[in-house]
Amino acid sequence: MHLREQIITILRDEVGPAAPLLLDRCCRKNLGKNPADLTVHDIHPLSESCYETVVTSLGQPAAEKLKASIQGLE
């Protein structure tokens, strides 16, 4: 499975249908990349970016969980 799909699967578990949009936003805004071009080296900064985006909406526990799940792909 492509890295983008793996990350979307993780995000979907927590944020449902907003997962692709969240990934797209985090990739383009914070990494300056297309989600399809993600590599393993992008996982850590992406997890931080997702944390920053999610923590304001869902709170720290959910954001920490999401960050840890994404970093688990490394």
Added chain:
Amino acid sequence: MSECIHVPMDVGGPVLQIPIFYKLMASMLFVAVIPVALLGIVSAGDTESIISTIGLHNSIFVLTLITLAIVVMWSFFLARSITSPIENLSRVADSVSRGDLRASHIDVMTNDEIGDLAKSFNRMLNSYQILDNLAREDTD
């Protein structure tokens, strides 16, 4: 039958998921067995002296009262365990439908179908909050 009982592996370890169908069925069987069990206990013990003291009719009346008390208490706790999470879910759904997202997270307390529904509802709310947040960022 076994396909209805899921054992999800969570971070905290395996959690036995018992569907409401089985909970209700077991409860009804339990309630049906109480009078029989009480009669069995009475017949097994040396109860002749009690029956001769308080009388047969009174003995039956006391057994009926005990059965009734157990059934009422059991029904109350069973009904409460099923309806309480649904009421909670309904309350949060109502406040969200009115646009109030402040206290919109549901604590999942049960590990049955209602617990699954609450998890799905939380995920839907998370999605709504994320989309709302992203839309606000776009506006800013």
